[in-house]
Amino acid sequence: MYRTKTCGELRLSDAGSNVTLCGWVQRVRRMGGMTFIDLRDRYGITQLTFNGERINAELADKAAHLGREYVIQVTGTVAERSSKNPNLPTGDIEIDATGLEVLNRSDVPPFTIEDETDGGDELRMKYRYLDLRRSCVRRNLELRHKFALEVRRYLDSQGFIEVETPVLVNSTPEGARDFVVPSRMNLGQFYALPQSPQTLKQLLMVSGFDRYFQIAKCFRDEDLRADRQPEFTQIDCEMSFVEQEDVLTVFEGMASHLFKSIMNIDIETPFPRMSWHEAMSRYGSDKPDLRFGMPMVEVMDIMQGHGFGVFDEAAYIGAICVPGAADYTRKQIDELTEWVKRPQIGAKGLVNVRIQADGSVKSSVDKFYTPEVLMNLAERMEAKAGDLILLISGVNVTKCRKQLGELRLEMGSRLGLRDKNNFNCLWVIDFPMFEWDDETNRFYAMHHPFTSPKPEDVKLLDSDPGAVRANAYDMVINGVEVGGGSIRIHDSELQHKIFEKLGFTPERAEEQFGFLMNAFKYGAPPHGGLAYGLDRWVSLFAGLDSIRDCIAFPKNNAGRDVMLDAPSRLEPEQLDELYLDLKPIPEK
Numbered sequence: 001m002y003r004t005k006t007c008g009e010l011r012l013s014d015a016g017s018n019v020t021l022c023g024w025v026q027r028v029r030r031m032g033g034m035t036f037i038d039l040r041d042r043y044g045i046t047q048l049t050f051n052g053e054r055i056n057a058e059l060a061d062k063a064a065h066l067g068r069e070y071v072i073q074v075t076g077t078v079a080e081r082s083s084k085n086p087n088l089p090t091g092d093i094e095i096d097a098t099g100l101e102v103l104n105r106s107d108v109p110p111f112t113i114e115d116e117t118d119g120g121d122e123l124r125m126k127y128r129y130l131d132l133r134r135s136c137v138r139r140n141l142e143l144r145h146k147f148a149l150e151v152r153r154y155l156d157s158q159g160f161i162e163v164e165t166p167v168l169v170n171s172t173p174e175g176a177r178d179f180v181v182p183s184r185m186n187l188g189q190f191y192a193l194p195q196s197p198q199t200l201k202q203l204l205m206v207s208g209f210d211r212y213f214q215i216a217k218c219f220r221d222e223d224l225r226a227d228r229q230p231e232f233t234q235i236d237c238e239m240s241f242v243e244q245e246d247v248l249t250v251f252e253g254m255a256s257h258l259f260k261s262i263m264n265i266d267i268e269t270p271f272p273r274m275s276w277h278e279a280m281s282r283y284g285s286d287k288p289d290l291r292f293g294m295p296m297v298e299v300m301d302i303m304q305g306h307g308f309g310v311f312d313e314a315a316y317i318g319a320i321c322v323p324g325a326a327d328y329t330r331k332q333i334d335e336l337t338e339w340v341k342r343p344q345i346g347a348k349g350l351v352n353v354r355i356q357a358d359g360s361v362k363s364s365v366d367k368f369y370t371p372e373v374l375m376n377l378a379e380r381m382e383a384k385a386g387d388l389i390l391l392i393s394g395v396n397v398t399k400c401r402k403q404l405g406e407l408r409l410e411m412g413s414r415l416g417l418r419d420k421n422n423f424n425c426l427w428v429i430d431f432p433m434f435e436w437d438d439e440t441n442r443f444y445a446m447h448h449p450f451t452s453p454k455p456e457d458v459k460l461l462d463s464d465p466g467a468v469r470a471n472a473y474d475m476v477i478n479g480v481e482v483g484g485g486s487i488r489i490h491d492s493e494l495q496h497k498i499f500e501k502l503g504f505t506p507e508r509a510e511e512q513f514g515f516l517m518n519a520f521k522y523g524a525p526p527h528g529g530l531a532y533g534l535d536r537w538v539s540l541f542a543g544l545d546s547i548r549d550c551i552a553f554p555k556n557n558a559g560r561d562v563m564l565d566a567p568s569r570l571e572p573e574q575l576d577e578l579y580l581d582l583k584p585i586p587e588k
Contacts, residue, residue, distance in 0.1 A: 008044025012092045047094040069106035075099035140550040160211040165200040177221035193219035201238040205527040238529035275430040284405020289479030290424040292417035308368035314393035316400040321381040325388035326354040347403040353389040420543040433468040451486040485530030
């Protein structure tokens with residue numbers, strides 16, 4: 001055997017036993033005639049001691065000349081450590097080495113392989129196989145493994161069956177862009193990589209599988225950010241003979257199970273339900289962070305008509321009350337104003353109103369407002385002495401709400417109210433069925449074309465489609481959408497009507513989704529489902545700011561794998577075989 005123990009399992013109770021360990025050299029320390037080595041494997045770190053007085057000169061010299069990341073095999077006796085390390089599980093023992101074999105040498109690594117590394121993001125991505133040796137990164141992947149096991153355990157207990165669906169599917173241009181794959185056997189035609197297994201899991205419901213799930217790879221060719229990658233993993237689920245409340249109950253049960261089994265946290269169920277309209281009006285986001293208060297309040301009736309042109313011409317005036325921030329300095333207020341004026345936020349400016357310690361009110365627009373009006377504002381905001389009211393206005397209601405919502409999150413962060421160790425879960429429901437696009441002059445599905453409208457709103461499809469609510473729901477935790485789904489349309493006639501509202505011609509609908517419509521003719525049950533973002537869940541549990549750190553081999557912000565140097569150009573022979581004639585790439 002290469003080893004009899006791992007580097008993470010030996011304890012003081014093992015003292016006196018002879019062992020063989022294998023691993024990577026983390027660190028070498030030489031002190032007189034002694035050489036100390038920290039040996040690392042996936043399971044932990046064990047200190048090795050080479051005592052020059054007790055071993056032969058050749059072995060002592062070999063140990064003294066080991067380099068970082070050398071792969072070695074060592075034999076020796078477990079001994080109590082004289083200088084214990086309380087930060088290591090193995091910190092009470094060391095190995096009094098009697099044998100050493102170098103299994104593989106290593107070049108000097110491009111960065112230190114420790115939790116506090118000196119390697120930047122791009123460098124660590126290029127050498128990701130080295131980055132994965134760091135315990136902090138490895139723990140994220142171990143958490144991911146445990147998470148997937150608990151998902152399967154819970155869903156199996158609820159009667160779900162795991163079914164794999166194809167990775168080479170047809171292209172559906174609605175929604176995000178597809179990644180496409182040319183077919184050599186069918187020249188001029190292309191597969192697409194699935195954005196989700198949506199239609200396939202609906203077909204499984206038609207097939208009578210009743211409860212399906214899959215931990216599925218999905219692909220979207222869209223711009224990247226911290227919580228997006230071109231390929232990602234979702235926990236894809238579907239159920240037959242259910243209404244919305246049935247789905248919510250099963251999957252908040254799953255969330256509760258995951259919190260308890262992985263984090264040992266008891267999450268109270270049922271989760272609160274909040275309508276999309278309330279989320280947008282009170283928090284400026286369809287994924288509100290409810291770990292703290294500071295809801296947005298519309299104050300048009302109080303602040304308009306007093307000669308302040310910015311407000312008098314606005315279509316929206318909203319405010320948040322920041323507790324205990326009335327002592328913000330002029331410099332801090334100016335910095336906040338510049339923050340909201342950044343292109344990422346896009347506000348024109350910021351008005352502030354302070355509630356002084358004596359209860360009086362002072363604002364940046366005192367010359368336009370009487371103390372009585374400002375006191376009315378303070379009462380509306382339920383502001384107390386020492387609080388700061390911040391106001392944003394504009395002519396576009398939706399944009400203003402989003403701007404104020406971003407400011408709310410920023411103030412929550414500055415005040416330390418967004419603790420990653422606190423978790424607040426809720427369902428956002430009753431989304432609009434459609435969203436209008438002025439550029440193309442048509443409606444788009446807010447979720448996807450197979451989402452069912454609320455039964456009571458079906459009558460509005462012809463008269464007022466913009467008012468139709470979807471039977472859709474998102475699970476939100478700490479301001480992160482960790483999953484979403486809907487009750488699906490199972491009636492062919494209603495599905496054709498939705499396609500019509502989305503601008504599909506009958507021919508186009510048949511070409512792209514005829515297989516699904518034909519399946520519905522053979523008895524489709526009422527069904528609905530949900531998809532969780534596994535990467536987002538794991539990053540939330542790990543307290544990460546980016547999903548990249550819980551993916552073994554992620555892409556960078558440009559969608560590139562700098563380790564594999566992908567994507568890359570194909571050889572001309574490969575292109576010829578596919579009859580692809582690529583145009584010259586324009587210079588940037």
